[in-house]
Amino acid sequence: MTTTIDTDVLVVGAGPCGLTASALLARYGVDAITVSRFPSTAHTPRAHITNQRAMEIFRDLGIESEVRAAGISNEQMGENVWATSFAGTELARARSWGTGTDRRSDYDGASPTSMTNIGQHKLEPILRAAAEKRGADIRFNTELVEIRQDDDHVYATVRDRETADTYQIRAKYAFGADGGRSTVVEQIGFHMDGETGLGFAVNVWLEADLTKYRAHRPGALFFTLQPGRDFWLGSGTYVTVEPWNEFVLIVMYDPAVEQIDVSEEAMLARARKTIGDDDVEITIKNISQWQINHVVAKEYRKGRVFIGGDAAHRHPPANGLGSNTSVQDANNIAWKLAMVVSGQADDSLLDSYSQERQPVGRQVVDRAMASVELLGKLTPAFGITAGQDEQQGWETIHEYFGDSPDSERKREAVQAVLDANDYQFNCHGVELGQRYASGGIVSTDPMPPYTRDPELYYHPTSTPGAVLPHAWLQHGDDRVSTLDLVDGNFTVITGIGGDDWLSAASEVAGELGIVIDGRKVGPREEYDDVFGEWKKASEIHDAGVLIVRPDRHVAWRATSMSDDPLGALRSVMASLTGRGVVEAGAGTEAKVGA
16 A cells, blocks of 8 residues: 655645745644655755845745855956957956945845855755754655645645655645656646747856956856857856856857857867857766746646646846746745644635736746846847857957947947846845735735836835835844734734733734734834934834734734724734634724735
8 A cells, every 4th residue: 555644735846946945834833744856955056146025035044144155255256258259359347246336325225235246056955954953844856746635635746766666645735846847737737828949048057267367257147149149148157056167058040050069078168169268177067958938837836736836937047037036936825835734824815826826927927038138138239140150240249349430439338238127136126015805815905006117126015915115123122023023923013102012912812822922113113213224114104003914014004003903903813824813993993805
């Protein structure tokens, strides 16, 4: 007979999405099993750009400093360079990831964290350790063979790839984070929307000491443009893994017009040509292939099964949104699963996962594809085209630096393309600006209009559905962010004159059998608004209140004290948890968001 193991949640896949889910579920005390068909965590760099929203989640897990220490600092990420080769002529340079003088304050003011550049092969072991430290059950070399569900359970047949033994896992819910070739997606029947195979790429992980070419212009990306190749990224793009002696060379190609020899000898020759210095010793560590897709799932929930990460959204690496969005998917679903399996919330709360994250997935795949198209305009702007001979190509490049009217027009055209590529390299609004409308939000407040480009600029607001705005506070001798006030539970945040909200929160928490943390923020309060930053950012009066979810999205707010704070909070929490509906208190006008 096949052995059956019971658990509350089965997580399939142990990449950034699955491991984050595993760590968070363990933190919430959920009985969960994570399976991965691979022998261990990632063995190549793959994803690398890690934005502030993902870093905030790592901060919540207590691993922010570890991730930062293992990665490349934001200051060393900033200078994107386009050149004929490392040793050749520099064609253009641009500030990225908020390191420019015109964007630095935007990034610094938006979050207590900063971006970092860390290869997936370094990030995943940190996430794994964080999960296992909290007691997570993670089973590598364990392949999902079959998955099905009925009204009450999910049934998964898995195989131990070392012993060939099979057994069944019976779970209340399953989370498919098993990548772009997801077994969960295929067997459960999730519907995907978009196109695959829009382009193909080769990753060449290599070691080469390029300090003299990179240290004085430090950055995460180095693009090489040479005559004869104009497909999207030009002749090859170098992703920094270790400054400045370890990189991943990415070569994109269209198989309809070009076939690429992926042997080590051929890739070594390509690396030598794009480095441009034959004295540099090159060691190739790994060669892998992948394809460019533009796909998102139409729904992230089917019955008792959910999907996230590359299983749900597949797109080019432009904007660095892949693993970041995956980590945020896990952050959204984990606390909801924890509340439902513990009986603290009704199953209907889980509907909000798809309602909230599917639109984000759609935005991400569209933004990434548009960014690749924008980046592809730079090579022809320099006059580099496919099939041109070497002499013609180099003459075109030299002409770029000429003193003729045509040369000046070419430089202006290149600058216009570089400016447009801010939508890839300084896209702060896409990175941080997720705003939810779902059954997990209780609000009648419309979102405030954007005052600047919503993709380029993050617009913090305390309007329900948005992430709690960041502001620095003093707590004893420690400086803390308002984001640090939320510690895995629903949190009520109020100020001077808001004690009735805190009393009401305590009473409602007792009635529902859940934890609601109370925080009082204001001048000389426990959380001291010493700079007055919170008063400006909160958008509420001192005696107003915010209810913030465990994932730091604002669930509800009252801009001032209610006539009946207990009735108001009772109604809101009943709506959020799905455990009965109580009439809202006078003056609250609370209702579940669309």
